Amino acid sequence: MIVGLRSLAARWTTVVPAGAAVLLAFTWGRTVPGAVVALVTLVLAGVVLAAVHHAEVVAHRVGEPFGSLVLAVAVTIIEVALIVTLMADGGEKSATLARDTVFAAVMITCNGILGLSLLVASLRHGTAVFNPEGTGAALATVATLATLSLVLPTFTTSKPGPEFSSAQLTFAAVSSLILYGLFVATQTVRHRDYFLPITRQGEVIHAEDHADAPSGRTAGLSLGLLLLALIGVVGLAKGVSPTVESGVAAAGLPQAVVGVVIALLVLLPETIAALRSAHRDRVQTSLNLALGSAMASIGLTIPAVAMASLWLSGPLVLGLGAVHMVLLTLTVVVSSLTVVPGRATPLQGGVHLVLLAAYLELAVNP
Incomplete structure (x- = not known):
C-alpha cells in the first residue's frame, strides 16, 4: 500500500489535471456552493x-525560445476562450471585460512577472543578465499592440465612447495578428539567438547541459497534459467567477477587479515557470514568458473579440481611461x-513591482 501511495504521489502531475477535468465536468454551468468553491480553489492551485511541470518538460524537449512560446500561446488561447464565454454570458456588464482582462494581463x-524575475535573479546571482536585442524587440511589439x-x-471619433468602429476594429485585429506573426517568426527562425539565455560573459546558451532532454513520447504526453491542465485552470476559474463577481459587488469594488482576478488566475502557470527560470539564472527565458504572454494576450484576444462581436450584443469598450x-x-x-x-x-x-502595486491599488480604489 505504501508503494502504491508513493507511486501515486510520483504521478501527481498526471492525476491532478485528470481530477481537475472531472471536477470541471461536474461544476460546469452550475451554481457552485461555498464548500465546492473551496475544493475548486484547492484543485486550481494543484x-x-x-x-508548470509539463510546460517545463515540453520546453526542455523543444528548447528555447519554443518552450516559452508554447506555454504563452496555450495559456492565451484558453484565456481568450474564457473571455469570450464570459462576454457571451455577461450581457451589458461585460462590455469592458476584454479590455480590463487584457490590460490586467x-x-x-x-x-x-518581469519584476519578480529580475528581483529573484539579481538577489540570487548579483545581477540579472539577458539579451537586450531580443527583449527590446518584444517590448516594442507589446507597446505597439497595446x-x-x-x-x-479612447481618441477615435467614428463611434461614440471609447470604442472602435467596425472598420477600425478590423484594422486593429489584422494588425495584431500580423505583428504577432512577425514576432514569432523573428523569435523562432530568423533571429532565434536573440531570445536564448546568455551567460554572464554574453555568450548564448544553445542547450541546457544539466540533464538529457526527455523523449518525444514523454514530451508529447506532457503537451497533452499541459493542455488538459490549462483547460482545467481556465474552466475552474470560470466556475468560481460568479462567486468572485458577487464578492466584488458585495465589497463595493469596481467591475474591473473581475478582469484583474481572471488575469491573475490564468497567468499563474507562466509566473511560476518564469520564477523557476530566474532562479536558475535563465532570465531571458523568464522575460520571453513575460513579454510573450503580454503580446499573445493582446495579439490573440483582440482578433478573437473582434470576431465574437459579430454575434455578441452590446458594446465592446476597448479604450483605456x-x-x-x-x-x-x-x-x-x-x-x-x-x-x-x-x-x-x-x-x-x-520599480516594476511598485508599478504593479500602483495598478492594483488603483483598480480597487480608482
Whole structure:
C-alpha cells in the first residue's frame, strides 16, 4: 500500500489535471456552493503547479525560445476562450471585460512577472543578465499592440465612447495578428539567438547541459497534459467567477477587479515557470514568458473579440481611461530603461513591482 501511495504521489502531475477535468465536468454551468468553491480553489492551485511541470518538460524537449512560446500561446488561447464565454454570458456588464482582462494581463506580465524575475535573479546571482536585442524587440511589439488596441479607441471619433468602429476594429485585429506573426517568426527562425539565455560573459546558451532532454513520447504526453491542465485552470476559474463577481459587488469594488482576478488566475502557470527560470539564472527565458504572454494576450484576444462581436450584443469598450494610460506609458518607459543595458539589479525589479502595486491599488480604489 505504501508503494502504491508513493507511486501515486510520483504521478501527481498526471492525476491532478485528470481530477481537475472531472471536477470541471461536474461544476460546469452550475451554481457552485461555498464548500465546492473551496475544493475548486484547492484543485486550481494543484493544476497550476502541474501545468508548470509539463510546460517545463515540453520546453526542455523543444528548447528555447519554443518552450516559452508554447506555454504563452496555450495559456492565451484558453484565456481568450474564457473571455469570450464570459462576454457571451455577461450581457451589458461585460462590455469592458476584454479590455480590463487584457490590460490586467499586460500590467501583470510587464511589471509583475518581469519584476519578480529580475528581483529573484539579481538577489540570487548579483545581477540579472539577458539579451537586450531580443527583449527590446518584444517590448516594442507589446507597446505597439497595446497602443493600437487599448489607447487609440479612447481618441477615435467614428463611434461614440471609447470604442472602435467596425472598420477600425478590423484594422486593429489584422494588425495584431500580423505583428504577432512577425514576432514569432523573428523569435523562432530568423533571429532565434536573440531570445536564448546568455551567460554572464554574453555568450548564448544553445542547450541546457544539466540533464538529457526527455523523449518525444514523454514530451508529447506532457503537451497533452499541459493542455488538459490549462483547460482545467481556465474552466475552474470560470466556475468560481460568479462567486468572485458577487464578492466584488458585495465589497463595493469596481467591475474591473473581475478582469484583474481572471488575469491573475490564468497567468499563474507562466509566473511560476518564469520564477523557476530566474532562479536558475535563465532570465531571458523568464522575460520571453513575460513579454510573450503580454503580446499573445493582446495579439490573440483582440482578433478573437473582434470576431465574437459579430454575434455578441452590446458594446465592446476597448479604450483605456486616463489613469490607466498614464500607467501604461510609465510601464513602457521604465521597461525600456530596464531593457537597454541588458542587465538589471534588484532596484529595477522593485520599480516594476511598485508599478504593479500602483495598478492594483488603483483598480480597487480608482
